[in-house]
Amino acid sequence: MSDVVAPLFSKAEEKKEKTTKASFTKVAHKIYFKPYLFGTSNKGVSHLLRSVAAAYLLKGENKFKIIAYENAADVVEHLSREIKDIWEDGKLYEIQGIGASIASHLDEYFKKGYSTHFVTIFKGIPFTVFELTKVRSIGPKKAFKLVDNLKLYNPESLFEDLKTACLEGRVALLPGFGKKSEKEILNAIEHYLQAKDKIYRMTLPYAYRLAEEIIEYLRKNPKIKRVEALGSLRRMAPTIGDIDLAAVVEKDDFQAVIDYFTKYPKAVKVENAGVTKASIIVHPDVRVDLRVIEEESFGSMLQYFTGSKAHNIKLREYALKKGYSLSEYGIKRLEDEKLFKFSNEEEFYKFLGLSYIPPEIREGEEEIDLALRKSLPKLVKLSEIKGDFHVHSSYDLKPSHDLGTHSYEELCKEAMSLGYSFIGFSDHNPNMSNNSREEIVTILKERKTYIDKIISSKKFERIKIFIGLEVDILPDGSLALPDEAFEYLDFVIASVHSSFNLSISAMTKRVLKALSYPKVKILGHPTGRLLNKREGFELDWEKVFEFAKKKSIALEINSWPERLDLPDTLVKEAGKYGCIFAINTDAHAKEHLANMRFGVAMARRGYLTKEQVVNAWDLDKIERWIRS
DNA sequence: GCCGTTTTCGGCCCGACTGTTTTCAGTCG
Numbered sequence: 086m087s088d089v090v091a092p093l094f095s096k097a098e099e100k101k102e103k104t105t106k107a108s109f110t111k112v113a114h115k116i117y118f119k120p121y122l123f124g125t126s127n128k129g130v131s132h133l134l135r136s137v138a139a140a141y142l143l144k145g146e147n148k149f150k151i152i153a154y155e156n157a158a159d160v161v162e163h164l165s166r167e168i169k170d171i172w173e174d175g176k177l178y179e180i181q182g183i184g185a186s187i188a189s190h191l192d193e194y195f196k197k198g199y200s201t202h203f204v205t206i207f208k209g210i211p212f213t214v215f216e217l218t219k220v221r222s223i224g225p226k227k228a229f230k231l232v233d234n235l236k237l238y239n240p241e242s243l244f245e246d247l248k249t250a251c252l253e254g255r256v257a258l259l260p261g262f263g264k265k266s267e268k269e270i271l272n273a274i275e276h277y278l279q280a281k282d283k284i285y286r287m288t289l290p291y292a293y294r295l296a297e298e299i300i301e302y303l304r305k306n307p308k309i310k311r312v313e314a315l316g317s318l319r320r321m322a323p324t325i326g327d328i329d330l331a332a333v334v335e336k337d338d339f340q341a342v343i344d345y346f347t348k349y350p351k352a353v354k355v356e357n358a359g360v361t362k363a364s365i366i367v368h369p370d371v372r373v374d375l376r377v378i379e380e381e382s383f384g385s386m387l388q389y390f391t392g393s394k395a396h397n398i399k400l401r402e403y404a405l406k407k408g409y410s411l412s413e414y415g416i417k418r419l420e421d422e423k424l425f426k427f428s429n430e431e432e433f434y435k436f437l438g439l440s441y442i443p444p445e446i447r448e449g450e451e452e453i454d455l456a457l458r459k460s461l462p463k464l465v466k467l468s469e470i471k472g473d474f475h476v477h478s479s480y481d482l483k484p485s486h487d488l489g490t491h492s493y494e495e496l497c498k499e500a501m502s503l504g505y506s507f508i509g510f511s512d513h514n515p516n517m518s519n520n521s522r523e524e525i526v527t528i529l530k531e532r533k534t535y536i537d538k539i540i541s542s543k544k545f546e547r548i549k550i551f552i553g554l555e556v557d558i559l560p561d562g563s564l565a566l567p568d569e570a571f572e573y574l575d576f577v578i579a580s581v582h583s584s585f586n587l588s589i590s591a592m593t594k595r596v597l598k599a600l601s602y603p604k605v606k607i608l609g610h611p612t613g614r615l616l617n618k619r620e621g622f623e624l625d626w627e628k629v630f631e632f633a634k635k636k637s638i639a640l641e642i643n644s645w646p647e648r649l650d651l652p653d654t655l656v657k658e659a660g661k662y663g664c665i666f667a668i669n670t671d672a673h674a675k676e677h678l679a680n681m682r683f684g685v686a687m688a689r690r691g692y693l694t695k696e697q698v699v700n701a702w703d704l705d706k707i708e709r710w711i712r713s
Numbered sequence: 714g715c716c717g718t719t720t721t722c723g724g725c726c727c728g729a730c731t732g733t734t735t736t737c738a739g740t741c742g
Contacts, residue, residue: 149725153714184715222731224740263733316742329742357741359730374742376729389727394742401726406719412727457718 120198122212125169127161130191133203134158136215139225140206143214157183159395165654169195170623181450213243220277222269227261231270234259244274280370285617286324287371288646289683293318296328299349299373303330306345308338310380315390320444321686323649324616327372331390334377346375382414384427388434389413395449396442403453404437445689464689465668467682469701472500474509474553474607475578475641475669476678480535482528483520484513485557485565486582489673493536497545499675506704510536511553511578511669514565522567529554533573549704551575551711555609560584562598564605571604576711578641578669580609585622593625597632606711607667608633610643610650618647626655630662637713639667639699642691644684645677656691667699 123133138154141147160182161168171177172195177188190200210229217228217237235250237243248271250256256267287295296314303312309332313319316329334342343363347355352373356364362376378386389397390413401411410417415426416436427433431441439456443464446452455461476496477489491499493510500508512532515525536552539545555578557565564579571577579599587595600608611629612621633640640659643650648671651659656666668684670677688698695701699710 147714150714152725156715182715186714222740226739261733261738265732269732327742357730362729364730390742392742394726398726402724405724405726410727414728454718 121194122199125195127164127168130168130194131158131162132215132219133194134161134187135218137203137206139215139218139228140210142225143210143229144206153184154187157187163395165652166623211238213237213240216240216243217247220270221273223273230259230261231256244278248274286326288324288616289318289321289649289686290646290680292325292328295367295371296330298351299328299330299367302349303332303346303375306342308334308342308345310334311383313387315387316374316392319391320393320447321683321690323653323687327374329390330373330375331383331386332375332377333380333383336379339377342377343375349373376413378413381426381428384429384431384433385411385415386413387430388427391444391447393448396447396452397449399449399453400437403457407437409437443689445686446692448690462692462694465685465693465695465698465701467685469695470505470668470681470685470698471702471704471707472505472507472509472549472700473670473672473678473681474551474576474667474700475511475555475609475643475671476500476508477512477555477671477673478510480510480512480532482512482532483515485516486513487673488512491675493539493550494544496672496675496678497539497548497550499678501545501548503678503681505548507549507551507700507707509551509553509576511555514554514556517565522569525567526570526573529570529573549708553578555580557582558595558599560587560595562595564599564602571602574604576606577602577604578607578609579605581613581622585613585619587622589623589625592622593628596624596629600629600632600636600638605638607639607641607669609641609669610645610648610671611640612650612652612655614648614650614652616647616649621650621652626658627662630659630664633659634663634665637665637710639665642666642668642684642687643671644668644680644682644687645671646680646683649683649687651687651691653687653690656687656693660691660693660697665697665699666693669700 123129123136134154135158138151138158141151141154160180171180172192177183177191178185190202193200194203211232214225214228214232217223217231218225231237231247235247235255237246239246251267251271254267256262256270257264296318300312300314303309311333313331314328315331317325318328332342339360343358347358347363347365349365351367352365353368354366356366356372362374364372364374367373376386376390404411404416408419410419415424416433417424425436427436434441434456439453440459440461442452442456442461445464452461478493478496479489479491480493481488497508515528520528533552536550540550552574553576554566554574558579558581559565560583579602581596596608599605613619614621640651642656666688668681668688670680670684672678672680699707
């Protein structure tokens with residue numbers, strides 16, 4: 086603790102604390118408050134706010150104040166941008182759920198590394214209490230009891246010390262604890278320590294496959310009439326934390342079905358199992374929840390279990406004002422306690438005077454407002470997609486990046502089987518270091534001749550072929566392609582594939598320069614993110630959106646499961662800005678064309694209609710756009 | 714402490730599961 090800068094409270098204050106706050110007088114320890122003790126990442130700030138809520142809870146503060154801080158913590162945790170960047174833009178006050186008070190404290194925290202208000206709230210509570218609350222099944226009250234009774238004041242050895250106490254049976258002796266909770270705490274610490282550095286969340290397709298396997302197992306049980314994947318999977322969130330399932334079962338069979346579920350062969354652990362729900366852990370550490378419900382309430386259950394949590398809370402608040410209380414069992418009219426049940430979701434929303442809200446946008450933003458005014462956008466559908474602009478083939482033009490595995494012909498065939506009316510071949514540009522300018526021009530000329538031959542062969546008459554190229558945006562913003570080569574192309578997708586660490590302004594300048602080239606029609610995977618591997622880079626999005634809109638350049642929604650880029654939240658912003666989009670798969674094999682549905686899901690999550698999506702336009706409109 | 718198309722005051726989602734209790738508190742989603 087050599088980098089300790091300022092004590093949380095001085096010796097004199099500590100003494101005073103002991104005489105004034107009865108419940109904390111026993112705490113004999115020193116807490117030190119380092120600047121940025123909680124860090125400035127979204128995760129860190131979220132934990133800071135949650136810690137304030139915990140401190141308030143321990144001190145018996147007004148429970149709605151506590152809820153406000155917990156809510157703010159949730160909001161920060163789920164922000165799509167870093168809160169520190171938002172603060173730097175001076176837009177802290179615009180975040181829904183963070184009001185003037187919390188915003189001013191955070192402003193101070195970002196400026197100075199601490200907030201005097203928070204420091205006051207934390208007084209008398211060891212920092213280790215907040216650390217402990219990160220462990221599953223340990224909340225503020227248990228954490229405080231453990232820290233206080235076992236004198237766990239050293240953050241460095243906190244978890245080891247608590248483990249030792251469990252093993253020595255000292256935890257079970259504490260009031261409110263017993264043998265079982267002691268064992269549970271031991272397990273939970275082990276789990277926490279193992280999972281601590283893992284930020285891993287499943288990609289959508291991975292979670293789908295996993296869910297399918299379990300659903301298949303459940304369907305073998307004749308007592309289960311219907312089973313669905315709900316939660317973030319149904320909302321098509323970019324990454325999935327755990328899998329939520331719901332099953333329709335006769336009431337008498339609830340227990341039997343729960344038992345059957347907990348005996349799933351690949352379950353490594355049964356987390357909990359009650360009468361109506363159970364949770365298991367499946368290799369490799371994925372939590373799967375199952376809820377069982379009778380047919381007549383399945384609509385309410387679908388609604389409840391699809392979430393999101395934020396959507397449900399807002400919906401329940403809205404319903405409450407109308408005199409109704411919502412739950413997974415139905416809608417209860419408060420004046421006479423009558424429960425209305427719903428076997429489908431459409432009726433559920435209709436009863437509340439709302440139009441049906443598609444799962445993809447149930448994120449607790451403006452969707453309930455829009456549904457109330459019957460002005461939800463008609464979201465683009467997979468069936469409206471007429472083609473794919475970003476497909477890599479096995480044609481060898483000595484590219485800078487990887488080739489695809491299938492030929493133009495094979496890809497055309499696959500696209501036709503999907504009912505597409507066009508395909509755009511966008512192989513990577515030839516490598517600039519191994520090929521001279523002249524060679525590159527020749528390579529592209531020959532490629533055009535080759536593709537033109539396929540077109541004139543009339544073998545694929547039903548499908549329009551566009552000759553595109555995915556071209557690297559070099560660090561200085563120029564494109565990795567000689568000017569003379571552009572004439573052999575119908576369109577260019579400009580993408581950043583290197584030098585991700587430029588400043589926001591340099592990166593923005595770089596991208597805008599690249600978009601100024603003729604024939605650039607699409608900005609490829611605009612943030613460069615790789616889920617679980619690499620954060621996307623920041624751009625001055627307003628400038629980029631403005632420029633793209635002016636030049637009718639489509640922002641790509643790349644459907645590659647690890648990209649899903651533009652991210653849904655930026656899709657929404659850009660959509661409001663008036664931008665157009667191209668949903669592409671970035672396929673490197675014909676099977677990858679099927680990933681389109683994930684890109685469409687991101688577009689839907691971004692509130693897009695087919696008018697905003699270039700590849701949902703009529704072919705002649707697409708051709709006019711390409712030529713413009 | 715947050716929020717607003719019945720509110721700038723007066724509300725604030727709802728229920729299940731577990732363990733430690735003899736009726737409930739804590740935690741979670």
